Amino acid sequence: MPGLAEIQAAFxxxxxxxxxxxxxxxxxxxxxxxxxxIYRNNxxxxxxxxxxxxxxxxxxxxxxxxxxxxxxxxxxxxPQPSGNRHAFGGGLADFLGGFKEARSLPYLxxxxxxxxxxFQAALADDAEMLDFESLGEAIATDPAFALTVHPGVSxxxxxxxxxxxxxxHQKEEVGLVSLKSDPHQLVIxxxxxxxxxxRRASDALAALxxxxxxxxxxxxxxxxxxxxxTDLQGFxxxxxxxxxxxxxxxxxxxxxxx
Amino acid sequence: MHQSHSSPRSGIGLRSVHVRDLLSxxxxxxxxxxxxENYFGGGVARQQIRQIAEIYPVSVHGVGLSLGRADxxxxxxxxxxKTLADEIDPLFVSEHLSWSGYSHSHVPDLLxxxxxxxxxxxxxxxxxxxxxxxxRQILVENPSNYLAFAxxxxxxxxxxxxxxxxxxxxxxxxxxNIAVSAHNLGYDPVAYIDDxxxxxxxxxxxxxxxxxxxxxxxxxxxxxxxxxxxYPEVWELYAHALRRFGDVPCLIEWDTxxxxxxxxIAEAAKADIVRAxxxxxxxxxTG
Numbered sequence: 001m002p003g004l005a006e007i008q009a010a011f012x013x014x015x016x017x018x019x020x021x022x023x024x025x026x027x028x029x030x031x032x033x034x035x036x037x038i039y040r041n042n043x044x045x046x047x048x049x050x051x052x053x054x055x056x057x058x059x060x061x062x063x064x065x066x067x068x069x070x071x072x073x074x075x076x077x078x079p080q081p082s083g084n085r086h087a088f089g090g091g092l093a094d095f096l097g098g099f100k101e102a103r104s105l106p107y108l109x110x111x112x113x114x115x116x117x118x119f120q121a122a123l124a125d126d127a128e129m130l131d132f133e134s135l136g137e138a139i140a141t142d143p144a145f146a147l148t149v150h151p152g153v154s155x156x157x158x159x160x161x162x163x164x165x166x167x168x169h170q171k172e173e174v175g176l177v178s179l180k181s182d183p184h185q186l187v188i189x190x191x192x193x194x195x196x197x198x199r200r201a202s203d204a205l206a207a208l209x210x211x212x213x214x215x216x217x218x219x220x221x222x223x224x225x226x227x228x229x230t231d232l233q234g235f236x237x238x239x240x241x242x243x244x245x246x247x248x249x250x251x252x253x254x255x256x257x258x
Numbered sequence: 259m260h261q262s263h264s265s266p267r268s269g270i271g272l273r274s275v276h277v278r279d280l281l282s283x284x285x286x287x288x289x290x291x292x293x294x295e296n297y298f299g300g301g302v303a304r305q306q307i308r309q310i311a312e313i314y315p316v317s318v319h320g321v322g323l324s325l326g327r328a329d330x331x332x333x334x335x336x337x338x339x340k341t342l343a344d345e346i347d348p349l350f351v352s353e354h355l356s357w358s359g360y361s362h363s364h365v366p367d368l369l370x371x372x373x374x375x376x377x378x379x380x381x382x383x384x385x386x387x388x389x390x391x392x393x394r395q396i397l398v399e400n401p402s403n404y405l406a407f408a409x410x411x412x413x414x415x416x417x418x419x420x421x422x423x424x425x426x427x428x429x430x431x432x433x434x435n436i437a438v439s440a441h442n443l444g445y446d447p448v449a450y451i452d453d454x455x456x457x458x459x460x461x462x463x464x465x466x467x468x469x470x471x472x473x474x475x476x477x478x479x480x481x482x483x484x485x486x487x488x489y490p491e492v493w494e495l496y497a498h499a500l501r502r503f504g505d506v507p508c509l510i511e512w513d514t515x516x517x518x519x520x521x522x523i524a525e526a527a528k529a530d531i532v533r534a535x536x537x538x539x540x541x542x543x544t545g
Contacts, residue, residue, distance in 0.1 A: 004326075004377050026406060031443055039404070046367060082334070187282035
């Protein structure tokens with residue numbers, strides 16, 4: 001009998017590719033080796049279901065059958081990375097960008113990116129929001145103070161007006177939306193009362209979030225944000241809104257990354 | 259180490275469609291079992307499990323840790339589980355005698371473990387590490403099996419007995435899975451139950467319904483779908499297990515085609531009636 005690692009590697013290979021390299025380890029007299037397909041079907045159905053839960057608007061747009069085709073191709077190239085079911089699907093937006101069968105729907109990539117960020121925001125670890133008073137105290141007392149970005153925040157680059165399409169699909173009666181080229185970025189996060197919020201983000205706010213995440217101090221992050229600034233008053237308002245809506249957390253928590 | 263509490267009335271699986279009803283009043287069930295991975299992270303679901311745990315005893319049942327993997331356990335996954343367990347102080351923490359991931363690939367399924375010496379050593383180490391890290395005893399559940407490995411050092415009951423002895427874990431015997439695997443692999447389910455040591459380490463039972471499928475080559479295979487009422491043969495096996503292992507709490511699993519809450523509660527009540535009957539049988543024998 002080979003080692004357990006060898007058996008497990010062969011088994012997973014078969015499940016993800018449909019090949020049958022692990023049959024040599026099985027006893028065909030007690031159970032037909034074709035039952036390997038039961039595990040393969042369970043895996044593909046389970047992973048497809050996980051994707052459908054994370055990307056409901058995508059399913060609505062392309063229909064269940066085409067979505068299953070997308071999922072089948074995606075699953076083969078991007079195995080589930082861990083047992084955390086919330087961590088599967090993060091590469092679907094980029095995958096769709098290169099999926100030739102979806103070339104006629106170039107905005108699908110943007111839709112998938114919105115949905116993944118929404119899914120991550122909804123499930124992110126809880127964190128207490130940073131209020132203005134605490135921010136003021138921290139800046140005044142600690143020159144190295146760094147903003148803690150809420151664990152569910154994503155900056156999402158967009159090429160089209162996909163948010164208009166996504167929002168239309170939140171309605172019971174879905175109307176037509178004219179597709180427009182519209183390069184911009186969104187910030188998506190979970191705010192008060194567990195509501196997921198989506199806003200357009202200026203380059204300055206995106207820079208502030210990105211650099212705060214790397215551990216740069218508030219002063220350093222703001223300085224970099226300033227380099228991207230085109231509208232000071234607009235940014236002040238945007239920052240104030242983001243603060244009051246919970247974009248930043250009060251303290252650094254032990255946030256898990258899988 | 260935090261030991262699991264003892265025997266409440268029978269319970270049901272916690273499913274999101276029932277959460278509102280379960281929170282609106284105290285349903286007559288002994289406990290609720292939540293799939294751990296559904297409650298990783300924060301937000302609405304995490305808030306709900308906290309609220310549920312204030313009203314009901316909750317057990318957390320993992321499906322994604324992959325205790326039988328040949329490489330090391332996923333420590334981030336364990337931290338998620340520990341945080342959840344610390345927050346809701348579950349009645350039981352359970353996982354499966356299986357694996358679902360190796361290296362950087364995973365599947366949302368319980369894959370079969372070859373019962374060989376190497377697998378036993380790895381499984382014992384992983385259960386011990388998991389228990390140490392979360393500070394609680396865990397229960398390990400027998401899965402449904404569809405395939406047989408060519409070379410084995412142990413039968414499944416022998417493997418479980420040794421696992422319990424060496425790691426200090428308890429057992430969650432899934433009676434439906436015993437019926438499913440026994441049919442699929444051609445062994446006697448009663449003999450399987452009789453081969454599990456009756457030393458107080460069986461702490462919980464699972465009951466569920468399976469699906470009968472004919473596969474391509476004409477074989478009839480039982481699939482562990484958790485989508486039907488418990489079959490009569492499984493009720494009979496359950497009664498046998500109660501006679502052998504004593505008055506152990508039971509949980510009704512129903513994960514697909516999920517029925518109304520009342521139907522699940524009625525299945526759990528039926529499990530308690532069988533438990534009461536078996537208690538009387540035992541008292542009559544000893545009495």
